[in-house]
Amino acid sequence: MTETARPLRRDAQRNRERILLAAHDVFATRGFAATLDDVAHHAGVGVGTVYRRFPTKEALIEALFADRLEDLVSLAEDALALPSGWDGLTMLLRRSVGMHAVDRGLRDAALCIGIDKHHFAKVGEHLLPLVQDIFDRAHAEGSLRADVGIHDLPIIMATVTDLARHTPPGRPEIFRRFLEVVIDGLRASPENGDLGPAITQEDVEAIVHDCVPPIEPRRRT
Amino acid sequence: MTETARPLRRDAQRNRERILLAAHDVFATRGFAATLDDVAHHAGVGVGTVYRRFPTKEALIEALFADRLEDLVSLAEDALALPSGWDGLTMLLRRSVGMHAVDRGLRDAALCIGIDKHHFAKVGEHLLPLVQDIFDRAHAEGSLRADVGIHDLPIIMATVTDLARHTPPGRPEIFRRFLEVVIDGLRASPENGDLGPAITQEDVEAIVHDCVPPIEPRRRT
DNA sequence: ACTAAGTGGAGGTGATTCCTCAACTTCTGC
DNA sequence: GCAGAAGTTGAGGAATCACCTCCACTTAGT
Numbered sequence: 001m002t003e004t005a006r007p008l009r010r011d012a013q014r015n016r017e018r019i020l021l022a023a024h025d026v027f028a029t030r031g032f033a034a035t036l037d038d039v040a041h042h043a044g045v046g047v048g049t050v051y052r053r054f055p056t057k058e059a060l061i062e063a064l065f066a067d068r069l070e071d072l073v074s075l076a077e078d079a080l081a082l083p084s085g086w087d088g089l090t091m092l093l094r095r096s097v098g099m100h101a102v103d104r105g106l107r108d109a110a111l112c113i114g115i116d117k118h119h120f121a122k123v124g125e126h127l128l129p130l131v132q133d134i135f136d137r138a139h140a141e142g143s144l145r146a147d148v149g150i151h152d153l154p155i156i157m158a159t160v161t162d163l164a165r166h167t168p169p170g171r172p173e174i175f176r177r178f179l180e181v182v183i184d185g186l187r188a189s190p191e192n193g194d195l196g197p198a199i200t201q202e203d204v205e206a207i208v209h210d211c212v213p214p215i216e217p218r219r220r221t
Numbered sequence: 222m223t224e225t226a227r228p229l230r231r232d233a234q235r236n237r238e239r240i241l242l243a244a245h246d247v248f249a250t251r252g253f254a255a256t257l258d259d260v261a262h263h264a265g266v267g268v269g270t271v272y273r274r275f276p277t278k279e280a281l282i283e284a285l286f287a288d289r290l291e292d293l294v295s296l297a298e299d300a301l302a303l304p305s306g307w308d309g310l311t312m313l314l315r316r317s318v319g320m321h322a323v324d325r326g327l328r329d330a331a332l333c334i335g336i337d338k339h340h341f342a343k344v345g346e347h348l349l350p351l352v353q354d355i356f357d358r359a360h361a362e363g364s365l366r367a368d369v370g371i372h373d374l375p376i377i378m379a380t381v382t383d384l385a386r387h388t389p390p391g392r393p394e395i396f397r398r399f400l401e402v403v404i405d406g407l408r409a410s411p412e413n414g415d416l417g418p419a420i421t422q423e424d425v426e427a428i429v430h431d432c433v434p435p436i437e438p439r440r441r442t
Numbered sequence: 443a444c445t446a447a448g449t450g451g452a453g454g455t456g457a458t459t460c461c462t463c464a465a466c467t468t469c470t471g472c
Numbered sequence: 473g474c475a476g477a478a479g480t481t482g483a484g485g486a487a488t489c490a491c492c493t494c495c496a497c498t499t500a501g502t
Contacts, residue, residue: 040450045450182403193405
């Protein structure tokens with residue numbers, strides 16, 4: 001396993017980059033549901049070339065998103081730098097929904113963090129404690145309703161970004177509007193009812209699991 | 222066109238009823254995405270029998286849901302009978318989400334009302350004014366935030382019931398919880414920001430259109 | 443100019459859906 | 473009971489879609 005990979009021929013290297021560029025575009029608009037055939041067409045290369053470079057869709061996705069997810073870590077850090085816990089939380093929500101609306105692949109990747117052991121595990125380790133801090137701060141401040149927790153976040157994100165997916169490209173006001181309603185519903189207020197028992201990790205997995213197109217294709221034997 | 226249909230043979234009539242019963246079950250769990258082959262299996266008849274009785278999926282859906290949608294009209298009437306406008310609105314939301322979670326076919330049909338000229342037009346004519354009254358009453362009362370309007374309803378319903386679709390059958394708490402957050406976000410409050418320009422009918426059509434499986438199949442020439 | 447590396451894209455595989463049709467079965471009126 | 477109309481069946485045709493393989497061809501690099 002310590003085998004050093006030989007360097008690619010120059011044309012192959014160029015094609016690899018074209019594929020990654022095309023994949024960025026295609027996954028941004030179609031999310032994980034995009035096909036490698038699609039990517040090949042956009043890159044102007046044959047399908048075979050894509051499969052030679054990235055043996056499975058999984059490999060391409062990892063190459064594409066592993067470090068792009070770091071943007072979310074930066075965002076969380078920025079949110080924690082704000083003086084107000086509430087402002088931090090709402091900034092996290094607004095900005096990440098915005099990013100996910102622009103790049104649906106990023107959205108699918110981000111949702112994977114919470115439900116998948118091996119994909120993007122490293123980013124998850126960085127991100128989750130930050131998000132926890134953001135929630136803790138808002139709770140301590142008394143601005144975030146007490147019965148909402150960190151496990152609600154994936155559900156909110158999945159739901160709002162799914163709406164974003166369906167809204168016409170030119171009208172982001174629509175899902176933003178919905179997000180604002182949700183945000184206002186998250187604010188602690190004496191008028192709020194009680195939400196009952198918290199969401200569990202299993203709930204999140206069960207729900208988010210089929211809000212994301214599968215990375216590995218359906219292979220029936 | 223004034224041709225009187227001959228009465229069905231007795232066994233055919235029995236089969237027709239079995240098909241409708243099975244269709245009820247199948248559409249309840251799979252929504253409009255269910256196939257007529259599915260219905261046939263559940264009914265214990267051949268596919269051909271289903272296609273003989275209901276030439277298209279459309280015909281079966283109309284036969285199934287035309288009057289079941291009246292339940293929503295009754296619900297709206299009940300909501301209007303409550304003394305408080307806010308209670309009426311939240312009852313409409315909670316009960317219809319509950320109904321749609323239990324019967325995904327009903328959900329798809331209800332969403333069709335707002336976006337489709339010819340299906341379920343009659344029910345729509347009854348329902349829409351009632352819903353408008355419910356919103357007007359809550360607005361007049363000052364309990365519903367002023368920048369939310371009737372066109373937000375399909376979007377909210379589509380989003381929350383879509384979440385309901387993904388939640389495990391035994392855990393309705395999850396989408397109910399989310400709905401409560403949304404409801405609390407709809408309440409007028411001095412802390413709320415402004416939502417900006419209202420949703421238009423075109424927005425609703427564009428969004429809800431692809432939140433519902435198409436009634437008519439993809440027929441390429 | 444020779445060879446290993448790389449390429450293209452038609453097409454195999456398998457899943458899924460819609461719907462037809464021709465051989466068969468059952469009902470109903472006489 | 474029987475003729476024939478009405479009804480049934482389910483295998484399978486046709487269309488679509490995604491994944492991926494294969495091998496005759498091209499090209500980089502020494």
